[in-house]
Amino acid sequence: MNKKQNRKHLGPSGLMVIILCTLMPSLGLAQQKNPQKPNILFIYTDDLGYGDIGVFFQNQRKEEGDKAKPWMSTPNLDKLAKSGAMLTQHYAAAPVCAPSRASLLSGLSQGHANVRNNQFDKALANNHTLGNVLQRAGYATSVFGKWGLQGDRRWSYNNGEWTARPTDRGFDYFYGYMQHRDGHEHYPNEGLYRGKKSVWENNTEIKDGLDKCYTGDLWTAAAKRWITSKAENGSQPFFMFLSYDTPHAVLELPTQAYPEGGGLKGGVQWVGKHGQMINTANGEPDSYFHPDYEHATYDHDNDHKTAEIPWPETFKRYATSVRRIDDAIGDIMKLLKDLKIEDTTLVVFSSDNGPSKESYLPEGFVENTPDFFDSFGPFDGIKRDVLEGGIRVPTIARWPGSIPENKVVTTPNISYDWLPTFTDAAGLPSPANSDGVSLLPSLTGVGDQDQGLVYIEYFQREKTPDYEEFSLQNRNRRRNEMQLILMEDLIGLRYDIKSANDDFEIYDVSKDTRQGKNLASQDSLNHLQQMMKKRVLQIRMPDTSAVRPYDGEAIPALRPQPRSKGLRWKSYGGNFPWLPKMDDLVNNGSGTVKNPSKIRYNKINSDYFLLEGYIEIKTKGNYELRFSSVDKAIVRVHDITVFDADYGYNPSAEMMENMYFEEGFHPIRIYLKNSKKERNPFILSLKLEGSSSTAPVEFFVRDT
Template structure:
């Protein structure tokens, strides 16, 4: 056979093999599930970011993240203190279902989102606050790398800098495979004691109480009652929020440097509403006057099941998947949906048999619909007051026998200032029946560690 023909044939075969190889590589890249970076603030209020309406905050990175993705205005946590909130998102179950307090005993064998992603081939990491069980060693809950890092050694850069640095190192080390990482900061949990380098960014801030909603005025009164100065306390708090923004910027910069922006889901949120000013019998606890977290127009905060305690900022970016520069004001989502939603996105089909959350990936990606499951809140204490949200309605059962139920139409009264229970007895009856049926499913008794 002609040598020239053989040579030509060889070239054609090599070219075909190259095309097949490139196609296979492209297909493999397309099949790779997205990375997930989840940044969780502690006690940050719904209204503490510029993009959520704070009159003085400087949060340019998070504001830009919201422009590049979707910002939700009806996103909820599963608990109004630190551990219950984290329990719900890790397991897809309302925390009141656990007979043993998860901060002391762990999740009792319940599957977690990190275990499911680990089985899917993800590298998993956790950096910062833990508060989800007694064991924080590597491998717990399927998390490859666990570093429960406290306040940064160099506080001038903010108290969360070290834990963000550790998360960045994890991202760099695992850039070539899908990864999931919890970056759980300490700001703005008590105490807020911000270094001058950060507080001075707000040295020109002078508090005008009229810039804030009526629901914030009691905090200002309490700050003054314990001898605080509103301007100085606000500068302290804003400086702590500002360091969160700076650290989020570091994460986003690294994702860009590594070429990971397009295939990474970035989420920023808070574990519940802002902490109260702490009033003591013998005077205030030190730095308590600096606890000026803002829940916007919503009533309540940390420890309370009103909207100020349960509704949080939620920003998500996933280029070309999640709509950019979108504000979702209609859909109701919760961190109880975190597990089933991420499993859907990652292609995980075998889920735990019992889940309280639902797959809201369609909503994340721009869809509009009513959620199919109600949202419940109740502390892990026998006899504590439960609450439920279904559609536009939110019902709080009475605290005591002589008290009345509280019903609010959140479409008209998001601040929960007008109890319409007497005007809508049929709604109270219907939601109350659902709420009592759910409470009947819960443990009769709860156990916490004897020494806390």
């Protein structure tokens, strides 16, 4: 039994799984798992920095005792971290909300997700999502709070029709802001700008009656009501995406102190009355400062001989907003305890990107600069940067009995790893199109962690801020096209990219958190430099809505090259809700053939097949690839998903892609479902641009 098979077990007895795998190799992954599926609560904040959370950074500022460095506290999040795991090198998939959320929800990197750059309100692709995979895994699913991926006319989706509401993407229930812009303010019917905002329950606009409802409280109260109903029903596990719109944008204050107690009887509560929908919908909107910050002072000139001055109101507002999130976390955790489901609920807390300097406050307010609290932590960069401070986010996971207390996960990981992590927790392999890996081995300590892909691309005009905390080279730095890849535990970084030939800066961020020492000039890293340049072309598909300067570069071939014709194949049993990523399943057959049509699909008692090998490109150039399959299929060349014929695929429909290949050999993986036991379940052909004929693909394997 290989390491991947061993690492997948999460039940009470690893030995039992080994026995099952040995005696019944045709068992699917789901049948090897503990049959109890955890509830999953994923809490997402908007523009919350790594450095904003006590245990990640703010507690260190407090301990330093430097009056020139104000600090905040997050006691409930600190408690959550101590009862589970801190992921200290967790990355957002993009440094701004829309693409970051799209990658999180789809399980795809920014090299494959359909929402990139600043494409706010673009429709999330109609494919696998956290909602529909968990829905098909037997979960009740919901979204509370900010969405912003519904589609609108800017992206030519049905003349502005909302084709991608949460209920269109696998969520049974939605309560929140549908449009991105609405999340800039935190009162549906009031607010400092009093702009037009709409709150939706599923597909019905329900803003009327939400007077004086601070959204941080509103989403929490509505989420508590839904969790309570599901727990009391108890017939199925639930998945909730609790998507706060704070502390982003307008730094509006709550109406009053957070109600005491928390849980079923205390904290914020759903009242359900028009004009008083929740129990904090009274008093004066935008009026309450947390007492820890209301009269806080600091040493503004770093001179202990002069008197301290009050914090500017902007930062009192920011700290109150962060503390309100912390209060909500404590409230929800108390609810899980009251409902006796805290031990059967996997809770994950994270943020969509690094801290923002935007505050959207009226004239006269000080700008919300993240360097007041050093919200970026020990890193350089803020929201819209692919420097560490813009993409490294505070992340906590708690699952009593499975994730040990006080655990610290230092291995790098990224937000699109959560989809395979959650399917793994539910006892299923991830969809074959996923770019992520399950993090359960790192979180639980059971099995070996697969190496994941940490890759980010993004475009933004403007420059980085000129903060004295940043390394000199990272101040007032031109952004434009940016890219990041992690290889061999080193970060490859490019800013203001002009072409695919631009060198990567290379950093060891475990030692150089400010990214001030570029290692790229070291001769020992010349090979890694070239590998990074090749790798970023082997893991992404260009998107005409987000053009990059390296889109037209040929995809590099491999060295050394295989010479023997053929493909290696493996077959798998099981019955899964989607075409599974088979790498972690136990195969029940295998072999090597020169022609995939010679595999006796109709004689093998399996529904799933994985074919691996290489295709030969004899002439560098643009190629037209055509593919069709009698059933579900995924085709990857290198780590590029070329054909996704799984979710919504019409069997036997031909798909076509144009790709620019370098001469040589390119690895290919074909994931197939063949429940009809067809002798020739797929057709794949290549045609060089300018050629008059289409040729079948010849496959090769490495000699062993």
